[in-house]
Amino acid sequence: MATPLDDKLDPALRRMIGVILIGGIMGILDGSMTAVAVDTLSTRFDASLSTTGWVSTGYLLALTVTIPVTAWAVERVGGRRLWLCGLALFMAGSVASGLAWNIGSLILFRVVQGVGAGILDPLMLTLLARAAGPALVGRVMGVMGIVGSTGPVLGPIVGGIILQGLDWRWMFFVNMPIVIVAFVLARRTLPADPPEGRAAVGRLDVLGVALIGPGVATGVLALSEVARRGSFATWHVLLPLALAVVLLTGYAVHALRTRETPPLIELRLFTRRGFTASVVAAAVLGLATFASIFVIPLYYQQVRGYGVFESGLRLAPFGVGSALVMPLAGRLSDSWGSRNLALTGAATALLSSLAFSRFDAQTDQLWPLLAAFTLGIGTGSAGAPVIGSVYRTLPPRLVPQGSSVLYMLNQLGASIGIAAVALLMQSAGVDRPRSGFHHAYLAVVVALLVMIVASLFIPGRAVAAPERPAEEPDAERSVARAGHQENVD
Numbered sequence: 001m002a003t004p005l006d007d008k009l010d011p012a013l014r015r016m017i018g019v020i021l022i023g024g025i026m027g028i029l030d031g032s033m034t035a036v037a038v039d040t041l042s043t044r045f046d047a048s049l050s051t052t053g054w055v056s057t058g059y060l061l062a063l064t065v066t067i068p069v070t071a072w073a074v075e076r077v078g079g080r081r082l083w084l085c086g087l088a089l090f091m092a093g094s095v096a097s098g099l100a101w102n103i104g105s106l107i108l109f110r111v112v113q114g115v116g117a118g119i120l121d122p123l124m125l126t127l128l129a130r131a132a133g134p135a136l137v138g139r140v141m142g143v144m145g146i147v148g149s150t151g152p153v154l155g156p157i158v159g160g161i162i163l164q165g166l167d168w169r170w171m172f173f174v175n176m177p178i179v180i181v182a183f184v185l186a187r188r189t190l191p192a193d194p195p196e197g198r199a200a201v202g203r204l205d206v207l208g209v210a211l212i213g214p215g216v217a218t219g220v221l222a223l224s225e226v227a228r229r230g231s232f233a234t235w236h237v238l239l240p241l242a243l244a245v246v247l248l249t250g251y252a253v254h255a256l257r258t259r260e261t262p263p264l265i266e267l268r269l270f271t272r273r274g275f276t277a278s279v280v281a282a283a284v285l286g287l288a289t290f291a292s293i294f295v296i297p298l299y300y301q302q303v304r305g306y307g308v309f310e311s312g313l314r315l316a317p318f319g320v321g322s323a324l325v326m327p328l329a330g331r332l333s334d335s336w337g338s339r340n341l342a343l344t345g346a347a348t349a350l351l352s353s354l355a356f357s358r359f360d361a362q363t364d365q366l367w368p369l370l371a372a373f374t375l376g377i378g379t380g381s382a383g384a385p386v387i388g389s390v391y392r393t394l395p396p397r398l399v400p401q402g403s404s405v406l407y408m409l410n411q412l413g414a415s416i417g418i419a420a421v422a423l424l425m426q427s428a429g430v431d432r433p434r435s436g437f438h439h440a441y442l443a444v445v446v447a448l449l450v451m452i453v454a455s456l457f458i459p460g461r462a463v464a465a466p467e468r469p470a471e472e473p474d475a476e477r478s479v480a481r482a483g484h485q486e487n488v489d
Contacts, residue, residue, distance in 0.1 A: 013131055017140060019189045021147050023087055023182035024124040026094075026175045027117035028151030031059065032293075033159035033171055034110075036312070040168050045103040050228070057224055058107045059114035060411070064220050065213035066118025067407050068264050070126075071400040072204055073119075078193025079127050082119060083186055090116030091179040098172035113172075122403040127190070129391040129399050138338065138388035142330015145384045146323045152293050153319030160309045207254055208264035215247030216408050223415035227294075227422035265401055275393040275402070277457035281342060282386045283409035284451040288349060288444050289379050291417030292318060295440045296356075296372060298425060302433035303361050317369050321376025322383070330384035338385035338392070342455040345382025349375055350448040357441040360434050382451070389458050417447070 034041075034056050042052040074082050093113025100106035124144065132140040162170050222241035226232055255263035270276045293315065300311035333341050352375035359368055387406065394402045421440035425433070 013136075013140075015189050016131055016191075017128060017143055019182065019185045020083075020124055020127055021144065022178065023083065023186060024120050024144075025147050025151060026178055026182075027063075027090060027120045028147060029155045029158060030094075030113065030117065030172075030175070031056075031063070032152045032155030034059070036156045036159040037163060037168055037171060040163055041103070041106070044168060045106070047103040051103055053228060054107045055103075055110050057221065059110045059117070060224070061217045061221060062111040062114030063118040063121065064217045064408065064411050066115050067122050067411075068212050068216075068404045069204075069209055070119050070122050071404040072264060074123060074126055074400045076204075079123065079130075080186070080190040080193045083123055083127065083190060084183065086116050086119030086123060087179055087183045087186065088116075089113075090120060091176065091183070092116075094172045094175040094179065098169040122400070122407045125387070125391075125403040125406065126400045129403070130396055136334060137391045138330040138333030138384055139327075140330065141387045141391075142327040142333075142384035145326035145330065145380065145387070150319040150323045152290065153315055156297075156312045157316070160312055164309070203261050205261050205264040208251060211247050211251035211254060212264055215244050215251055216412065218247065219244035220411055220415045223412075223419040226419035227415075231423070231426075265404055266398070269394075269398065269401065269405065272393055273457055274459040275390065277454050278338075278386055278389040278393060278459075279402075279405055279409055281346075281382070281451050281454040281458060282390060282406055283413035284447050284454065285346075285379060285382055285386060286410040286413035287417035287420075288353070288447050288451070289417070290414035291421045291440070291444050291447070292353075292372075292375060292379075294418045295421045295425065295437065295444075296368075298433075299356075299359065299368070299437050302425075303359075303437055305361075314369065315372065317373040318376040321373040322380035323376075325377045325380040326384050329381045330388065333385035333388050337459070338389035339455060339458045341385040342382045342389070342458055343452060345378045345380070345385070346448050346451045346455055347378070348381060349378030350445055350452070352378055353441050353444045353448060357438045357445065359437075382455070386455070386458065393459065417444075 038052050038055075041055060042048065045052070070082070077085070090113055093109050093111075093116055096109035097106055097113060100109055125141075128140050128144055129137050159171055162168075162174065218240040222237050222239075222244060225234070225236045225240070229236060231237070252267060255265065255267045296315050296318065297311040300306040300314050306314070329341055329345070352371045355367070355371045356375070359371070390402050390406055391399060420443050424439040424443060425436035427436065
């Protein structure tokens with residue numbers, strides 16, 4: 001029986017995958033773990049729920065702002081050094097958060113932790129994609145997807161377990177032994193960064209940093225405020241949303257100009273149909289996944305009357321289904337191509353979502369659990385092939401930029417998904433939770449239909465073209481680096 005790390009991966013690559021996943025799992029867990037601690041932290045620090053919400057929001061925004069800079073820093077500093085730096089920052093933020101003395105200090109230290117996660121999350125994809133190469137990228141992304149898909153599901157469960165038996169500070173102190181082990185193993189296992197090529201890395205696009213990071217972050221903030229306040233028609237949403245539009249429009253104008261300093265994210269990547277289709281499909285898949293993570297526990301709480309912890313546990317079949325199928329989907333995508341697997345997974349998720357839209361308080365308890373399991377199978381079947389397709393459309397030099405685009409769109413997709421279902425649930429009113437739940441899952445169905453359309457344009461089995469010579473003009477070279485795909489359908 002094949003294991004997730006099967007015999008086609010050489011031992012060095014297997015060790016590297018294991019070490020990177022150990023280091024990356026805590027950032028994914030911490031992104032959702034504190035969501036269950038809002039009431040506890042509000043009581044402990046005598047703070048309002050809106051203020052305490054910034055413990056999670058500050059982390060998310062810091063992570064989002066850091067992501068695009070990571071694409072430049074990995075070339076300038078080197079993958080190994082940057083990974084160790086990210087682990088150190090995450091560790092420092094975790095320890096400081098556990099020692100926080102008031103709500104303001106906790107929010108500040110969570111921002112430090114978020115910067116560390118903003119380095120680790122996209123860099124995890126970059127290091128694994130480069131090490132695997134186009135031939136094995138789907139297989140490796142399938143293994144990584146176990147962590148990526150189960151982390152957001154397990155976060156609230158782990159947080160609930162900690163809060164039931166320990167002080168809230170252990171939600172952050174629990175990171176310490178894991179990060180220490182990850183740091184020691186990374187120093188021993190990750191290959192040394194070659195010095196050649198660093199001198200050719202351009203200067204940091206400072207204006208790009210000032211525009212795209214805050215632009216995406218304020219967009220995420222606006223969508224988070226929709227989920228929190230249940231309305232678009234408030235200045236808490238409209239002001240950051242307008243600022244996001246201005247900043248991102250400014251970045252687009254800036255990035256498309258011809259100049260010496262290369263842009264932080266090369267927008268000409270999106271002229272490649274395969275890359276654009278893959279990242280759009282990945283973003284919409286993130287929307288459907290995080291909308292489900294948000295709304296399924298609400299179904300059990302508001303429609304069926306279960307407690308918070310029990311509702312969180314009943315989300316587990318979703319994570320289990322995704323974790324079981326992702327390694328297999330990743331392996332198959334390396335030999336069969338990504339398109340058909342993405343379509344099959346999206347169709348399975350769509351049928352499961354349609355089933356959820358029919359459930360009510362009288363539905364037999366087995367059916368929601370089974371639907372969550374098959375929904376996980378659907379999203380897991382599509383996840384690894386779609387992510388793998390993103391990297392197959394890029395030559396190695398542009399893998400860091402591809403990781404940044406993928407993670408930023410994933411954050412936006414997740415925020416849009418949560419905001420949309422939260423708004424639909426709230427607009428239905430407290431006396432009609434079943435109606436709100438049905439509308440929320442019909443919105444997920446619409447999102448998955450969009451994903452199916454995008455998946456039609458994902459390349460089949462493909463081989464990326466090599467880099468063009470370094471002496472090409474910058475504008476032409478940036479387009480060429482996006483890679484040329486020859487589909488073999």
